[in-house]
Amino acid sequence: MAGLNRIRPGDVHAVVVGLENYPRAAEMSLRGAAANALRFARWLRDGGVPKQNITLLLSPLEESVPNITAEAEGAGLTWRSVTAAEDIREVFVHELTTVSGGILYVYWGGHGVLGRNGTGPLLFTPDACSVDLRCFGVEELREFLTRDDLSGFAQQVLFVDACAAFEEQYQLEHGTVLVPFPEPSRREVDQFLLYAARAGQEAEHDTAQGTGLFSRTVLDWLEEHAPDLRPDLPTLERDVRAWFEERYTSTGTLQTPMAYRYRALDGTQEFGATFARVDHAALLHVTGTFRTAFGEDEGSCQKYAGRIAKACGLAPTDVMDPVEWFARALLRTPRMMATFIEALTSDGRIETARAFIELTLVHGVPGLLSVQEHADLYHLLVRWPRLSPATVNALTTAATPALGVQVTANGVLSPDELMEHVERLEGFPGGYRPAVKGFKVPAVVEFVQFLAIHAGPEQVPHALRIKLAQWGDRVAERLLVDSGELNRVREKAEEWDAVLQASRTSARLVVQIYPEGTQDSYTCVVWTDPGTGEFFRYGHADNGVPVTSERAMRLIDRAARSLTTDEGTTPVVEIVLQHDDLMDIPVHTWDGAPDEPPPALLGVEQQIALRCAPMTSPDREERRRTSLKRRWASRSLSQVVYLDESNAADDRQAYGTLSSERNASRAVVRSGRRIGTALVRAALFAGYPVVLWDSADSRAPTTADFAPLRPEGDVHELPERVQSYWARAQANGTRHPLRPALLLEDHDQRLPPALSLTRSSAPEEEASC
8 A cells, every 4th residue: 555546435334432531540541642643534535535435433531521512513523432441342243344434544543552362452432440441452443344244444644643562551450351352253354553652661741732743743734745645645644754763862862663464364563664763662672682692691792792792894883882882783774684694593592593583574674684684685586697687576476465565677677776776675584484483585595596486587607596495495494484485485486477478478567657737747647567467556656646747757757767678679568548538548648757868758758558447337448449440350451441521420320330330440530639538539449450540630631641650550559659650749839730649448358447436427427429
């Protein structure tokens, strides 16, 4: 969930909770929590979410009620008073099953604590008190929202503003009491959870201003950067964490918001970025592990510190407390923790190594590979045949399909560029697998194993492949990865490479474009097919968010370059539009570099073919595709239907002309824009795989004007011919007045999945033909 795609406000639902009054425990009052929750609900309303889609649950202090009520009415919101756990549980357990939608937001503001025995953060319910500390488990609630009886809600975003400090810190007389949720069957959903504090930390509350600092920072960001319900979640996470990082530097208060992304039924999660600064909780964790492992044996600790510091290029230290110095260095110095673990496993201290591997996963220590492992891999890749971005991206996506890590270099990759890609993959270390009592294969090892097995495009010496595979063995053994897990990765790589070699086709770039309704603003969703027939969402911050045509062109160009082959062949860019947008989005003229000579024009830089998104009416789409399939089978024939004003008395006349030409396989529209719109639409509805027309407001062109394009020639060469014509038109517009656009629908090449949150044509549009 790199960011949320196009959203229809009516598809958004939210459960918003703000608890500032705990009636049975006046000392727990949290002034401002209800106002923060109301502010979040108001952001949803400002984005167009219907008020009936927002369940606003508040426990306000008595003096807050008049203001809360007035502000809610002003925003068109209705709030409910909640006084007990069941008031909230009822909404999640029963009421959510009666609605459906695409996105579910959950906001919670109130008190929390870190549970014992790995239960994770707990959220106090409004009826909690000192002798009955009733709580909901965050992890239990999150898992419950993946239940398979919810209608839709495949994307879920949760914001939680609550403490995650240890129970012991509060010296509670009685332990917490967990209020359970049912345990139904689950399904895979895409969840993003941003929690106000890391385990062991308090979430700071500004009593004077009456707001949680986390809530204020998140809400400020949403109101400024996401007015249309489409927050770029990684950027939100980064900016919120950066705000707290800067504040920590200036004030000394430690609070680190944590983001978790959950994608699978087994709870697989991917931690957000961490910072090189060592926080106090991490330092305590590492030093505690040291003292558990080495006891009073400071001599061994000093020997390891000196040995590892030397390997990592650090000067020896003579500090009074070598344990603390070493702990800080391990958390802050790239590859130092990995080098230490390598030394521990080499010395047979397996359980100690296991403890420090767990610390690596928890605290996001920089550099998963040791100094020696990194150097050995570099020496192997220097000897490897040069790889194109398309090959590297295909290998990466096959090995780690959920990560979205890709390269965007132009031309073949140098060893240094390939190592930069490897270092990005180091940021995904895997996790622990209780079923095998071992650790998951990290992304960098998966990628390297796929590379060692991949058969092409150039012949690689067998001995070099063996050495690369052995490198993976060594790293996996050092990280205590179960050997069966690594073998399964290799089996997957062999199966994938066999299929790739058997069915290799030209790479494709498919771009879904949706106009935003404002001047020069579009959402582009870019998909790559490296030649395997599988679609992968291109990894870039601009993918799936509103951008200008300039940034859209740059995004498309980067993605196309990532698919450029070793021979320099670039893919055809297939741009998918709603049928009513075909004439209104002049992608051929998009300029991606107005300040850089020479200008980069999409129609000149890339071969472009437009495709139509499926019709809203399933019946109309089925009939259209039946005709498309029949005409596509005749694509080698040269028969062309020319349409002009004589066919445009009304839409039905053009539609009749096209339908009566049983043997024609393509249409050319030689009309000005006003009438051309109807003719292009008619050809589209009639299921013609190739339609050429003049996309500019111009005179009606003649048949001779289309001669340089040779529309009767080979279908697959048309995008290249159109690109060449656009280049000539830029060079001499007088001699080449046509502005050709190509609608090319290849029945044999499917489209990527239609995103549930993108705009769809209104059903009544079908009636126009």
